[in-house]
Amino acid sequence: MTxxxxxxxxxxxxxxxxKQAESMLEKMAxxxxxxxxxxxxxEQHIDETRQQQTLLQSVIDRYDTSSSVIKDAVGKLTAMGQAMGGMLAEDEIVKGAISGFVFENMEIASYTSLIAAAEVVGDIEGVRIFTQIRDQEVAMAEWLLSHLPDVTEQFMVRSAAPGVEAKK
Known part of the structure; x- marks a missing residue:
């Protein structure tokens, strides 16, 4: 491949x-x-994710290609499976926050790689777009990491209280 x-x-x-992120986040929210x-x-990150899709589509459109329908469908199915699997866990809120942090870091790595690739092919606009998106993913990952202790503590307090739902 070139x-x-x-x-x-x-x-x-x-x-x-x-697309997978949007589906996962919507189900979680x-x-x-x-x-x-x-x-x-x-919910704020869902809005960012939709804006990111538009930016990514603009890169795809500039190169007169199309997003992969198959990849979109597989991503949505994967997201649904992840969301449904979490529904069964008593500690779904904690596991969901941890999974979100892991997913954000995968996105950060992907955009870091895309920035380098855009530089190699000379796509200056792509570099700008991927840097903007990566910065949003970094902000979300940092937010999740800094709030994970609070979510965990809230869950533990709620789960220890008789008759109080902690799961979600």
Whole structure:
């Protein structure tokens, strides 16, 4: 494959990844009842994720290619499976926050790689876009990491109280 073919394949992967992220985040937010700070931040990141999809589509459009329908579908199915699996866990809120942090770091790594690839193919606009998106992913990962202790403590307090739902 050429540099440009690899680059565009990775951009399509990032687009599919953001579709997966949107689906996961929407399912998580819809299930949160007792952790308002986490729900608010996830809803904010859903908006960012949708904006990121638009930015990624602009890169795809500039190269006159299309996002992969198959990758989009697989990403959505994976997200649904992850969301459904978490529904069964008594500690779904804690596991969801941990999973979110892990996913954000995967996105950070992906955009770091895309920045380097955009530089190799000379896509200055791509470098700008991927840097902007990576910065948003870093901010979300930092937020999750800094709030994970609070979510965990809230869950533990709620789970120890008789008749109080802690799960979500």
């Amino acid at each position: 540099h440009e073919e690899n680059y565009l394949d990775w951009v399509r992967d990032a687009y599919a990844m953001e 819809s299930r949160i009842d007792h952790y308002p700070d986490l729900k608010t931040r996830i």
